[in-house]
Amino acid sequence: MSISAAQVKQLREMTGAGMMDCKTALTETGGDLEAAVDWLRKKGISKADKKSGRTAAEGLIGVASQGESAVMVEVNSETDFVARNDAFQDLVRNVASVALSTDGSVEAVAAADYPGTGKSVADSVTDAIATIGENMTLRRSAKLSVSKGTVATYVHNAVADGLGKIGVLVAVETEGSAEAAQNFGRQVAMHVAATSPLALTEAEVDPVAVAREKEIFSDQARQSGKPENIIEKMVEGRLRKFFEEVVLLKQAFVINPDLTVEQALKEAEKEIGAPATISGFLRFALGEGVEREESDFAAEVAAAAKQ
Known part of the structure; x- marks a missing residue:
């Protein structure tokens, strides 16, 4: 072919x-x-x-929190120019605020009342398209809540308060100091923004991804010509390293690389004043997984010259 x-x-x-x-x-x-x-x-x-994932969409990630819940939304636009527009930023900020009163699903957020209009979020986005003159979509949203503790938030590449290119939520369950848990949770959220872990624990890593890595490690190890029992130990070691790279609790903590995130949590319990657990995290990077056709300008010019 x-x-x-x-x-x-x-x-x-x-x-x-x-x-x-x-x-x-x-x-x-x-x-x-x-x-x-x-x-x-x-x-x-x-x-x-x-x-x-290649970032192939413009727009903003919006983050909002209240009490023991926090939400993130991604609203896409066609150009970064619109993402810097005050009207668009207000739209994303309001959509995030509205999402707090829902279960966090896109469907629920789209159907919720947009403040001061008597219209739904979906209809308000449609109105904004007509006003701003560019296509926009509420692409996704998510919510994290805790029964006791806090949900910390972090926005990377922020263009305004709660608005940026990467958003992270980290849920810390504890009966201790919510303020101390919030401070530690924010550090973990910054870590997540930087490292983009695949899962919270080993058990939560996609089995398909683990099987794929194991197959690749096995093929690489067999090329060494070593006996099968040695190869098995080599693969176990590589898988252990793989988990250390992609599992949040096993990763070296970017704030203090001498500790894993799990160990850093234990240290943080001294400030929090009670046992604490990271019960979940979410990370949105603007446009991840959205493909955009890239034109080859030179090829277009050459093609046009032949016409």
Whole structure:
């Protein structure tokens, strides 16, 4: 089959591998991008552990909190210029505020009353499209709550209070000081923004992802020619390291890398004054998982010249 230059370029961006290696990988896997990533990793050519979501949508993440609950919403726009518009920022801020009174689902937020209009959030977004002149969507929303404790929030690349490009919520369950728990939870939220863990605990990591890593580690280990029992121990070690990289509680805490997040939580209990548990976290990065067609300007010009 024919492998396009665009496919090779995309694989290079995902893995950092050379152009010819990328072309060979795509040829060997019939053009399957994910399979090509695995092929390169098995050959030791790529160190990519997972496909990076490419930010392909503009807009803002909005965060709001009240009492023992906090919410995040993502409202997309077509351009970053609109994301800097005061009217758009007010829209996202109000949608986040409204989301606090719902269960946090997109459907519930869209159907909720938008303040001061007598209309739903969905209808108000539609009105904003007409006013601002650009397409917008309430893409997703989520809510975290605790029975006792706090839900800390953090916004990275903030353009205004509670608005930015990355939002994080961290739920800390405790009967101790809510203020101390909030301070620690915010540090963990900053950590999550930086490291983007896949899950809170090992048990919560997607089994498909674990199986995929195990297969790749096994293939890599077999290339060493070592006996099967040694290979098994090598794979166990690699999986342990994998969990340390992607599980929040096992990660080295960015505030103090000498401790894991789990150990840092134990230390924080001294300030909190009671046992504490991180019961959940959420991380939204603007536009993650949304693909946008990228035009090759040079190719467009060349094509136009031939017409």
